Amino acid sequence: MQNSKTIWITGASSGIGEACAYQFAKERFNLILTATRVDKLQEVQCTCVNLGARCVIIPYDLSDLENIDELTDNALAAFGKIDTLFLNAGISQRSKTLDTSFSVDEKIMNVNFFAPVKITKRILPSMIENGGGTIAVTSSISGKFGFPLRSAYASSKFAVYGFFETVHAEYYDNNIRVVMVCPGRIKTNISYNALEADGSKHAKMDEGQNSGMSAEKAAKKIVKAIIKQKPEVLVGGKELLMVYIKRFLPGLSRKMVRRVSST
Numbered sequence: 453m454q455n456s457k458t459i460w461i462t463g464a465s466s467g468i469g470e471a472c473a474y475q476f477a478k479e480r481f482n483l484i485l486t487a488t489r490v491d492k493l494q495e496v497q498c499t500c501v502n503l504g505a506r507c508v509i510i511p512y513d514l515s516d517l518e519n520i521d522e523l524t525d526n527a528l529a530a531f532g533k534i535d536t537l538f539l540n541a542g543i544s545q546r547s548k549t550l551d552t553s554f555s556v557d558e559k560i561m562n563v564n565f566f567a568p569v570k571i572t573k574r575i576l577p578s579m580i581e582n583g584g585g586t587i588a589v590t591s592s593i594s595g596k597f598g599f600p601l602r603s604a605y606a607s608s609k610f611a612v613y614g615f616f617e618t619v620h621a622e623y624y625d626n627n628i629r630v631v632m633v634c635p636g637r638i639k640t641n642i643s644y645n646a647l648e649a650d651g652s653k654h655a656k657m658d659e660g661q662n663s664g665m666s667a668e669k670a671a672k673k674i675v676k677a678i679i680k681q682k683p684e685v686l687v688g689g690k691e692l693l694m695v696y697i698k699r700f701l702p703g704l705s706r707k708m709v710r711r712v713s714s715t
């Protein structure tokens with residue numbers, strides 16, 4: 453039977469977002485999927501429909517902040533309401549702070565932080581009017597501690613924690629629940645699509661990424677946490693230990709991070 457709930461997932465054309473789309477399709481959510489690549493989104497849509505879900509795609513480049521209100525209005529119109537918003541689209545970085553052009557810093561902040569902020573400001577009033585909703589946001593363990601070659605990326609992932617923990621505190625009484633998704637290393641295209649100092653693509657599958665948890669396994673855990681409206685879900689392998697080392701032994705954490713190879 454069709455679930456009457458609707459979810460909008462950004463970054464649904466590959467990796468974590470794609471794998472989560474299939475899990476939500478199996479749960480019979482109505483799906484709205486956004487990412488840059490139309491052809492990939494169409495393939496994901498086709499699989500979701502075959503799994504029994506209703507699915508609409510809205511391709512969009514989230515580095516374009518100007519037209520986000522229109523994008524959001526289109527997403528709201530697709531099924532008449534959005535119960536769950538999963539702000540998952542993201543772009544990573546592979547360049548040292550001083551080498552990175554400011555336009556790369558800006559692009560990463562726009563896609564990973566300002567686009568989610570703008571979308572949320574447009575969606576939240578309708579969620580409140582409908583009696584509540586869930587906002588899930590993909591941060592990262594890089595949103596808990598700095599990491600070599602990730603100055604803008606880590607900043608954007610710290611920033612979403614600050615913004616969305618605040619949204620949770622402010623709108624809890626309106627029945628709004630925020631789920632912070634915090635992956636460690638998941639085997640996706642993230643390193644391939646990461647930006648170098650000049651904005652070109654890293655275009656490599658990094659060793660650490662390659663040995664990460666599969667997107668499918670991560671998605672099962674993430675989707676369960678979103679449906680149960682858990683405050684936070686950490687997914688990955690032994691790298692997640694760093695979160696606890698940072699919390700309880702910050703000096704040791706800094707020493708360990710300094711020694712990490714640059715990928």
Ligand SMILES: NC(=O)c1ccc[n+]([C@@H]2O[C@H](COP(=O)([O-])OP(=O)(O)OC[C@H]3O[C@@H](n4cnc5c(N)ncnc54)[C@H](O)[C@@H]3O)[C@@H](O)[C@H]2O)c1
Pocket residue numbers: 462463464465466467468469486487488489512513514515540541542543544563590591592593634635636637638639640641642643645661664
């Ligand atoms: N893979 C990991 O190890 C890992 C670890 C921590 C956090 N994350 C986060 O998980 C999220 C998903 O990444 P992934 O690992 O699945 O990588 P991925 O590269 O496979 O997927 C990224 C998705 O975001 C979309 N996207 C990127 N730039 C966009 C833009 N300008 N406009 C619209 N969509 C855009 C892509 O089209 C794609 O659908 C990201 O926010 C990433 O930062 C991933």
